[in-house]
Amino acid sequence: MPLVLFYARHLDGQHAYIVHQDVAFKTILVNDGESYDSNTGRFTASVPGVYMFKLHYNHYTNIRANLEIVRDGRPLQSPGQYEGSYAVSVCMQAFAKVTIGDMVWMRSI
Template identity: 55%
Template sequence: MWFVILLVYMLKASSAVEPSCQVCSKFDYERLLERVIRNELTLKDTLDKITKTNAKVEETLKRIETENAKLNLAMQGLEEKKRTIDDKIDALVDTGAKNMSEAVAEMKTAVQSLVKQTAQEWDVMKENSSVPHVMFHARQTTTGQRSYTTNQDVVFPTVLINDGGWYSPITGHFTASVAGVYMFMVQFCPYLHKWAYLEIVHAGRALQSSGHKGEDVIVCVSMQAFAKVAIGDEVWVRISATSEIYHDDTRSTSYAGLLISL
């Protein structure tokens, strides 16, 4: 409406300023008024569109502000949750490290206790099952070849070891001072192209026998026997048939025994 008022005002001003025109007609003024009205309508439509657009922009800005506020709240919530999770993780790590340290300490204590207990049990076992040191080793003395007859005892006069003193270099017999399982060993060297027959005897009974014939060179052989021997039992070496035996420092005829178990 203010456009109409403006138009009337302009018409009055024009009438007051300009002299009356003989050529201008009423039709010209109507056309001018019509054009002004059309411009007013166009301007009003444009203004309405601008107003609506402005309203939409304001509404969009409000929604953006609202979403931004929600996003800020969500970010704050996430930060709070992150701090809570970090605190829980730190607490779990501290607790786990503490528990692990305690577990390692307990394990170390248990291992030390087990080692100590095992050592004590081992000491007891050694005390209860200790095998006395009974051992002897003797050999021939004279270098050269020697003849033996059947059932002749072989004496080994040179004593190398005689723990307990129960081997006799005079008789060649070993007398057991401790009951148990013994191992006995004899090494002998048959003379060139001659036979040698020896046996290990326990309480008059042969434990092991061996016979060998010498060749072009003198070669030594050995035999072993195991026996459960009682206290006072004797074990010795005996010739089971006529024999020819050789001895020197490098080819030794010898006799040995060892207590291996009670």
Template identity: 30%
Template sequence: MLSVMEHRKVEMKQEFSKQNQQIGQILDDYKKIREELNEKTAQLEKLAGNFTSTPKIAFNAYTRSGKNYGNSQTIVFPDVLLNEGGGYDKITGMFTAPVAGLYYFSVHICQAKAKYVVAAIVHGHTTIAVTSEYESIGASCSSVMAPVKMTLGERVYVKCTHPSVMLADAQYRWPSFTGVLFSI
């Protein structure tokens, strides 16, 4: 009986050793597969980052010249501080979306003493935000902001929605039009 048990002991040791080798091989294979998956995941994240990063599109334009505007006349801001992405045209006053996405625009206007100024942010042919200013005693300013979902090539601009007198000067009042791509 003792010899049978000794024989069984040897067989069990051999079987355990064989199973330990198999488990070791499985663990080695798992580690190799895990390393390959981590490497592929890093490559995919890098590729995804290239496709999903938001391009840098922003502009900031202003004017130092006051002017009388008629109803529906576009306000042009010819002095450009920033035009990243090239979407703003300082001749026409139009911003044309170089990529589709969610944009954020703001307009700052100033009125001359006892004169109205009314300006709107216009997307295509749709007014999306309006601001107005009037002071009987002196000059003052007003601002308005709006987000806009745009497709490639659509335009946003500022126009007067009422005959207006906009005040601007080189020192204290710079009416401005600003926009930035928020996300794609």
């Protein structure tokens, strides 16, 4: 069975997003199976199966950066909404049964 695994991240400072903006992580540390596209930020399944997707980010004061994990445009996992003058650290994961061609990505909410 082929190995499909990716690990991508931002290495540079703070990022602000508009509502429903796709998030593309430009620094790729691992991309076995070549399923993650750093230009679009989308993972496209090349092998059917159950996958785990994990997202960790820090939401800084006065920066719009609430993110969710989506599959083919529908949310798989979303955080609670945090408003206020403090920083928040968010970690979430989602499991999804996917078929070849299904796409999973992160977007702002």
